[in-house]
Amino acid sequence: MSAQGSESEDGSSCDEINLPRCSSAKLTVVIGGTHFSEEKMFLVQSCDYFRALYRSGMKECRQEEIHLKSLHPRGFLIALAVLRGDMIDLDGDEIVEAIECASFLQVAPLTKHLINLIDSDNCLLMFHTAATFGLMDLYSATALFIRNMHVDLEAEVKRSLPSELISYVESLTPSVLVAVGAHLSCGVDETVHTDSRTVCYLDETANNWKVLTDLPLDASTSMAGVTVLDNMLYIVGGVHGRNKEVVDSCFCYSVENDTWNRISSPAQLRYNLSLVGLDGRLYAIGGEYERTVMSSVEIFDVKSGKWEFAAHLPRPAAGAHAPKP
Numbered sequence: 001m002s003a004q005g006s007e008s009e010d011g012s013s014c015d016e017i018n019l020p021r022c023s024s025a026k027l028t029v030v031i032g033g034t035h036f037s038e039e040k041m042f043l044v045q046s047c048d049y050f051r052a053l054y055r056s057g058m059k060e061c062r063q064e065e066i067h068l069k070s071l072h073p074r075g076f077l078i079a080l081a082v083l084r085g086d087m088i089d090l091d092g093d094e095i096v097e098a099i100e101c102a103s104f105l106q107v108a109p110l111t112k113h114l115i116n117l118i119d120s121d122n123c124l125l126m127f128h129t130a131a132t133f134g135l136m137d138l139y140s141a142t143a144l145f146i147r148n149m150h151v152d153l154e155a156e157v158k159r160s161l162p163s164e165l166i167s168y169v170e171s172l173t174p175s176v177l178v179a180v181g182a183h184l185s186c187g188v189d190e191t192v193h194t195d196s197r198t199v200c201y202l203d204e205t206a207n208n209w210k211v212l213t214d215l216p217l218d219a220s221t222s223m224a225g226v227t228v229l230d231n232m233l234y235i236v237g238g239v240h241g242r243n244k245e246v247v248d249s250c251f252c253y254s255v256e257n258d259t260w261n262r263i264s265s266p267a268q269l270r271y272n273l274s275l276v277g278l279d280g281r282l283y284a285i286g287g288e289y290e291r292t293v294m295s296s297v298e299i300f301d302v303k304s305g306k307w308e309f310a311a312h313l314p315r316p317a318a319g320a321h322a323p324k325p
Contacts, residue, residue, distance in 0.1 A: 025039070025040045025041070026038070026039060026040065026064070027039075027040045027043060027064065027065070027066065028064060028065040028066070029043075029065075029066055029068060029076065030065060030066065030067045030068070031067075031068050031071050031072070031073045031076050032071075032072065032073050033073075034073035036073075036076060036077075036080070038080070040054075042083070046083045046107060046109065047079075047105045047106060047107050048105070048106030048107075048108070049104065049105040049106050050105070053066075068104075070100075070104055071097075071100060071101055071104055071105075072097040072100065072101075074093075074094065074097050075094075075097030075098050075099075075100050075101035076101055076105075078090065078094060078097065078098045078101065078110070079098065079101045079102065079105065079107050079110045082107075082109055082110045082113045083107070083109055083110070087113070088113075089117070090114075090117060092122070092125055095114070095117075095122060095125060095126060095129065096125070096129050098110060098114060099114065099126070099129045099130055099133055099135055099138065100129075100133055102114065102135055102138070103130075103133035103134055103135040104133075111135060111137050111138055112137075114126065114135075114138050115137065115138055115141045118141060118142055118145050120149060120152065120153065123142050123145050123146050123149075123153070124146065124153070124156060124157065124160050124161060126138060126142045127139065127142035127143055127146060127161070127165065127169075128160070128161060128162075128165065130142060131165055143165075143168055143169050143172060144172055144174075144175065146169050147169050147170070147172040147173075147174050147175075148174050148175050150169070150170075150174065151204075151205070157169065173255075173256075174204075175231075197214050197215045198211055198213075198214055198215075199211075199212045199213045199214065199215065199233070199253075200212055212255070213253060213258065213260075215235075215251075215260075216249075216251055216260045218247075218249045218251075219235050219238075219247075219249065219251050219260075220235075220238040220239060220240040220247050221235060221238060222238050222239050222240065222244075222271075223237075223238050223239050223244075223271040223272045223288075223319075224236060224237050224238025224239075224247065224271065224273075224275075225237050225238075225273045225274060225275025225284055225287075226275060227275045227276060227277045227282065228277060229277025229278070229280075229281075229282065229302070230277075230280070230302070231254075231255055231256065232252050232253065232254055232255070232302075233252065233253040233255070234250070234251070234252045234253075234263070234275065234277065234282055235250060235251045235252075235253075236250045236265075236266065236273070236275050236282065236284055236300075237250070237265075237266070237269065237270045237271050237273050237275075237284065237287065238271050239271045244271075246269045246270070246271055246289065246290075247269075247271070248265050248269055249262060249265065250262065250263045250264065250265050250266075251263065263300070263305065264300075264305055264306065264307060265307075266284050266298045266300070266307050267298060267307055267309070268289065268294070268296055268298065269289055270284065270286075270287035270288065270289050270294060270296075271287055271288055271289070272287050272288045272318040272319045273285060273286055273287030273288075273318070273319075274286060274287070274317075274319070274320050274321070274322035275322075276322050280301065280302050280303060281299050281300060281301055281302065282299070282300040282302070283297065283298075283299055283300075283310070283322075284297065284298045284299075284300070284307075285297050285313065285317070285320065285322055286313055286316065286317040286318055286320055287318050287319075288318045293316040293317065293318045294316055294318070295312040295313040295314075295315060295316040295317065296309065296312055296313075297309070297310040297311065297312060297313060298310065
């Protein structure tokens with residue numbers, strides 16, 4: 001999130017009042033005898049801790065050196081590396097110190113990096129450590145990961161986690177694989193319960209597919225964008241009918257409430273698109289309209305319920321493979 005500010009004499013951008021006067025100002029961060037010299041604006045823009053510090057007007061915000069006694073140097077070094085774009089692997093001790101740093105300094109990119117590193121070898125350590133330091137996004141992500149692998153991890157979970165953490169994991173609903181068939185919309189005189197309109201999920205315990213729900217009458221998944229975001233199933237665009245008319249209705253399905261709801265449609269109707277859900281947003285990428293392949297991209301913000309255009313693709317694309325990061 002950008003903040004409006006004045007311009008310094010050399011033309012560099014400055015942040016809000018009480019933030020560093022210019023982006024070239026240096027700050028020395030001292031942790032356990034190790035000195036780190038970093039740009040103030042880099043720290044302010046990357047860490048909620050430093051942003052709050054320089055907005056507070058406290059005497060520390062006027063110092064050129066700040067001592068952080070609650071951290072380990074290696075954790076801060078890992079945070080700096082991630083903030084500069086390094087995708088680094090971490091061992092157990094590094095994970096603990098990185099979680100400590102991410103929690104204390106509120107470094108969102110580091111938290112996201114840790115979430116991306118979750119696997120069966122480190123999930124219990126991450127979960128317990130995230131609970132200890134109150135890093136809630138990582139806490140929730142690791143808990144769900146453990147819940148999804150409950151059969152494989154059950155013995156280790158009972159051996160290594162306290163009862164309150166085990167209870168939280170067991171209270172979660174595990175993720176399931178959902179299958180949505182491609183089809184053309186039924187007419188009003190046709191049944192909505194045809195096989196092609198049935199959404200199924202895989203019960204991994206029983207190792208069989210079960211019916212989850214049926215698609216709304218106005219929905220079509222023929223050449224539509226289908227994705228899952230935050231336990232909601234989204235269907236955008238597509239075609240219906242024998243003449244393959246473009247669909248102007250979009251839907252989301254709540255597994256928790258077992259209900260379908262309409263959402264607003266993109267400004268540019270499209271089919272044969274790629275739909276990706278990430279960080280509270282849907283990305284409708286490329287596709288076709290009236291047999292013309294498009295390069296436009298639109299982003300749907302789930303909270304605001306609004307679409308807006310993003311940068312175009314380098315070239316038109318339809319039906320492109322777009323895996324979720």
